[in-house]
Amino acid sequence: MPSRRSQLTDTKSLGLGDAEVAGRRALRVVGEGIFLTYVLPAAGSVVIGRATDADVRVDDPSISRGHARLHIGDPLRIEDLGSANGTRVGGHLLERGELAEVWPGDVVDLGSIMVIPQSGAPARRRRRLWGHGYFEGRLEEECERAQGTRRRFGIVRVHVDGAPSQQLLLTSVAALLGPADVAALYAPGEYELLVTDDGRTEEVARQLVSTLGAEGAVARVAAARYPEHGRSPEELIAHACSELRGGVEVGPLGSTPIVRDPSMDRVHRLVERVAKGSISVLILGETGVGKEVIAETVHRRSPRADAPFVAIDCGSLGEALLESELFGHEKGAFTGAAQSKRGLLEMAQGGTAFLDEIGELSLGLQAKLLRVLEQKEARRVGAVKPYSLDVRFVAATHRDLESDVTLGRFRRDLFFRLNGVSILIPPLRERPSEIEPLAHRFAAEVSAQLRRDRPPKLSSDVLALMLRYAWPGNIRELRNTIERAVLLCTGDAITLEELPVEKMTSTLMPSAGLEAAGVVSPASVPGEGGAEKLQDELDAVERRRVLEILAQCGGNRTRAARMLGMARGTLLARLERYGIASLRPRKRSRSPREGG
Numbered sequence: 001m002p003s004r005r006s007q008l009t010d011t012k013s014l015g016l017g018d019a020e021v022a023g024r025r026a027l028r029v030v031g032e033g034i035f036l037t038y039v040l041p042a043a044g045s046v047v048i049g050r051a052t053d054a055d056v057r058v059d060d061p062s063i064s065r066g067h068a069r070l071h072i073g074d075p076l077r078i079e080d081l082g083s084a085n086g087t088r089v090g091g092h093l094l095e096r097g098e099l100a101e102v103w104p105g106d107v108v109d110l111g112s113i114m115v116i117p118q119s120g121a122p123a124r125r126r127r128r129l130w131g132h133g134y135f136e137g138r139l140e141e142e143c144e145r146a147q148g149t150r151r152r153f154g155i156v157r158v159h160v161d162g163a164p165s166q167q168l169l170l171t172s173v174a175a176l177l178g179p180a181d182v183a184a185l186y187a188p189g190e191y192e193l194l195v196t197d198d199g200r201t202e203e204v205a206r207q208l209v210s211t212l213g214a215e216g217a218v219a220r221v222a223a224a225r226y227p228e229h230g231r232s233p234e235e236l237i238a239h240a241c242s243e244l245r246g247g248v249e250v251g252p253l254g255s256t257p258i259v260r261d262p263s264m265d266r267v268h269r270l271v272e273r274v275a276k277g278s279i280s281v282l283i284l285g286e287t288g289v290g291k292e293v294i295a296e297t298v299h300r301r302s303p304r305a306d307a308p309f310v311a312i313d314c315g316s317l318g319e320a321l322l323e324s325e326l327f328g329h330e331k332g333a334f335t336g337a338a339q340s341k342r343g344l345l346e347m348a349q350g351g352t353a354f355l356d357e358i359g360e361l362s363l364g365l366q367a368k369l370l371r372v373l374e375q376k377e378a379r380r381v382g383a384v385k386p387y388s389l390d391v392r393f394v395a396a397t398h399r400d401l402e403s404d405v406t407l408g409r410f411r412r413d414l415f416f417r418l419n420g421v422s423i424l425i426p427p428l429r430e431r432p433s434e435i436e437p438l439a440h441r442f443a444a445e446v447s448a449q450l451r452r453d454r455p456p457k458l459s460s461d462v463l464a465l466m467l468r469y470a471w472p473g474n475i476r477e478l479r480n481t482i483e484r485a486v487l488l489c490t491g492d493a494i495t496l497e498e499l500p501v502e503k504m505t506s507t508l509m510p511s512a513g514l515e516a517a518g519v520v521s522p523a524s525v526p527g528e529g530g531a532e533k534l535q536d537e538l539d540a541v542e543r544r545r546v547l548e549i550l551a552q553c554g555g556n557r558t559r560a561a562r563m564l565g566m567a568r569g570t571l572l573a574r575l576e577r578y579g580i581a582s583l584r585p586r587k588r589s590r591s592p593r594e595g596g
Contacts, residue, residue: 062111154201333382
């Protein structure tokens with residue numbers, strides 16, 4: 001029997017002869033260690049599943065024996081057969097027996113596996129340049145998929161100088177990206193790539209610079225990999241943007257915190273008190289709320305301020321590598337250890353060790369870290385004697401550690417050791433009075449990096465929308481949004497056209513919440529337009545955008561929803577609200593040689 005690797009990289013023709021295979025459409029199946037290509041018949045249907053008699057057999061535990069049925073036609077249609085882990089098209093979870101249209105290049109999620117229909121003429125396949133909304137949606141899907149597996153992926157940010165940059169980039173990436181990868185426009189002259197196989201991320205970046213350079217274009221590229229550089233779309237995008245600017249982040253870690261909200265004022269008063277001692281601190285809060293800023297503030301206001309502050313991301317490295325990074329190693333301790341190396345804890349001697357995402361630490365490393373805290377000494381990998389350690393520990397996590405303790409995922413004794421004092425940072429949506437000053441700071445910093453004479457202002461309708469938006473990615477998402485808005489803005493003020501209105505209007509906070517927090521939206525101030533005018537303007541912008549994308553997709557609502565970065569159900573609700581729910585995709589015939 002062939003090995004799993006060879007078995008899952010075959011091209012199969014579903015019983016067709018060689019003459020029949022030429023020009024046929026195909027189905028790509030992509031997963032961890034899986035890359036299958038099935039040539040599809042001209043008519044009928046094929047069953048995708050784990051059963052040995054399935055037409056498209058995928059040997060993966062997330063796939064049901066009879067997972068889905070692909071109906072051959074123009075367009076193709078996918079049907080869920082009552083699978084355990086679901087079938088998703090454009091983010092929409094299909095009900096059992098529900099049919100959804102799919103076109104060449106569309107990604108269908110079956111459990112943790114992706115299937116992508118392909119046209120019959122790969123030589124003429126065109127690479128589509130998607131919008132940033134679609135890119136963020138796909139990136140979020142990849143992050144969610146990777147959380148349940150050990151799969152890794154990466155993104156690449158590209159800046160290209162020169163007028164023909166867009167066509168040149170499309171030509172260059174066509175040969176570099178795989179069928180499940182995505183190329184998108186971030187801003188004028190700025191592009192972003194999703195590389196679903198992390199092993200190719202750096203190679204894609206290098207080859208892209210070389211290819212574009214050979215064509216006379218000047219390109220700068222930067223990469224971010226999951227999970228090393230982040231576990232959320234906001235973290236990955238922020239890292240790639242920072243690297244593209246030479247490692248300078250908007251809103252640097254050492255900048256003076258903006259404190260306008262009473263809840264954050266309480267946080268900083270608590271920080272002032274606990275910073276003076278040596279007790280361990282546990283910082284809790286959602287991803288992107290600024291936990292590292294608080295950790296660094298604890299260090300700067302402590303007696304250890306002149307000693308090192310060392311940040312350690314516990315979720316970015318495997319157990320073996322993280323142990324070596326934490327504690328150091330001796331020469332010859334393992335293959336590749338050509339010389340001795342100090343660990344991060346040893347480098348923090350006399351100062352503060354910040355253990356970010358401590359909840360991701362394995363149980364084995366939790367036990368070793370507990371011994372370090374109890375005995376105040378550590379031992380390098382391969383060493384016989386330990387070294388004494390004088391380090392203050394500050395840890396942070398977005399997880400519910402008390403629940404993890406109950407479930408046996410986190411050691412109770414380590415939790416109590418780290419939780420000398422806990423500091424809970426409220427999410428940005430609960431401190432709306434800080435949104436405007438943060439946005440102004442980010443706009444000023446991005447403008448300075450771009451050498452703009454002055455930063456653009458925030459129009460009243462933009463500010464009103466920002467105050468109503470829930471900001472699930474918190475400060476990091478606000479920073480990314482403002483940076484892109486400044487890149488897109490050609491006037492003196494950022495308008496709704498420069499914001500991801502479709503995404504932001506789908507997650508609005510009730511006005512009552514703002515009023516309770518003592519924040520008055522500019523749109524609700526008499527004489528400045530009113531909330532009704534703002535909503536009309538938002539609706540007009542969004543309606544125009546939805547109609548444009550629908551037209552590009554020939555009325556196909558599933559594909560339009562994916563391009564807009566929203567679920568299909570959300571799009572249908574928008575169509576009904578705008579009085580165009582009766583719009584139906586126009587019938588069209590596609591040449592089997594048309595690219596995806």
